[in-house]
Every structure is written in C-alpha cells, then in structure tokens.
Amino acid sequence: KNQVEQSPQSLIILEGKNCTLQCNYTVSPFSNLRWYKQDTGRGPVSLTIMTFSENTKSNGRYTATLDADTKQSSLHITASQLSDSASYICVVSLPSAGNNRKLIWGLGTSLAVNP
C-alpha cells in the first residue's frame, strides 16, 4: 500500500535552534517528493521538490534530503525563527496517470518555535 509516514508528529524547539523532520514512504513507482509548509489557518505552500536523482535541495534555511534507496526524506531547518511555527507536510507523487496528479500525502509534523 502506498503510504507516507512523518515523524515526529509534533515538535517544540527554542528559537535559534536547528531541527530535522522525517518522512518515510512506501510509494512505488516514485516520481518526486515535495515538502509543503502550512501555517495555521492557511493553505500549504511548496518549499522544495526532489526527484530520485536529487539528494539535497535547499530553500533558504530549509534543506531537504532524499535517499531513494531507503525511501526516506528529511527536512532540516537551520536557526529556527518564530515564523517557522507551522505544519510541514511531505507528499510523494506517483508518475502521472490519466488526467490526475496522483499524490500521497503525509499527515504532517506540527512544529512550534518558542522564544
């Protein structure tokens, strides 16, 4: 069964600290993996995308890694800020079939950054 599992479910860190969020998937075949950030009361916003041939992708203080062999991805946040408080959702895309995007969504990790 195609699944995306994220850990931890929730995380609290102090402002300025680093943290790493995990995403394990059992999706096959695999097209790409994307991380979204969802602020409270807002829709998700894309942070990074990687295909199986990309190991690392950065977007400012956000760095995503992908190990296609072990089917694991991580999102590392450096020097956290209060504005990083959000839910981070991992989503894996299957190769397109028909007219739809086939996406397998994780449940997200809820991050709280405290002053």
Add this chain to the structure above:
Amino acid sequence: EAQVTQNPRYLITVTGKKLTVTCSQNMNHEYMSWYRQDPGLGLRQIYYSMNVEVTDKGDVPEGYKVSRKEKRNFPLILESPSPNQTSLYFCASSLSKTGYNSPLHFGNGTRLTVT
C-alpha cells in the same frame, strides 16, 4: 498578486441546506482540485479538473459536486450537507497536472461546520 481565492472562509450550516464554496485562480492554471483536511486523515482529494468542462472524482467524492465552466473558477457544491462533511476545505491549482515545476497553489481554506 497570483493567488487562489476561496469564499467564504467560515461557514456554519444545517443538515440538508445546499451550499456552494467558490474558488477562483488568477494564474491561468489548467489543473484545479478540491481537498478536505481532517485531523488524523490529512489531505484527501475530493474532485479535480484538468480543463474547462473536464472534471473527475478524486478519492472522496461522495456528497460533493463540482463544475468548471470557466478556466479560473471551480466551485464546490454540497447539495445536501451532512455532519460528516464538517471539515476544512482547500481549493488548489497548478499549471499542469504533473511536472517538477508545477506545485499546487492552495487557497486559504474554508472551514465548514454542518450541524
């Protein structure tokens, strides 16, 4: 500003009273989709549309209808809402149904309560 606009943001209604949630995008995107987000279940696709007059069911279409008469608009219709449709709804659009450079752009959500 490029955006997906949903209305209303909050809606409380009673069982059986027909309602429509509007969605409009100004990015000339071909692909549009509706999702619902529930605790512990994540984002689940309701309906999607690849182009004008082309719509199809997602994973949880029961109790919902959509239409795509114009490229920019994709309303979600609940003909006879029931309490199990209480949820947070998101409209999303993307340039195409697939693609590395085609992330989903989400609206800010509609929180629906059916009593």
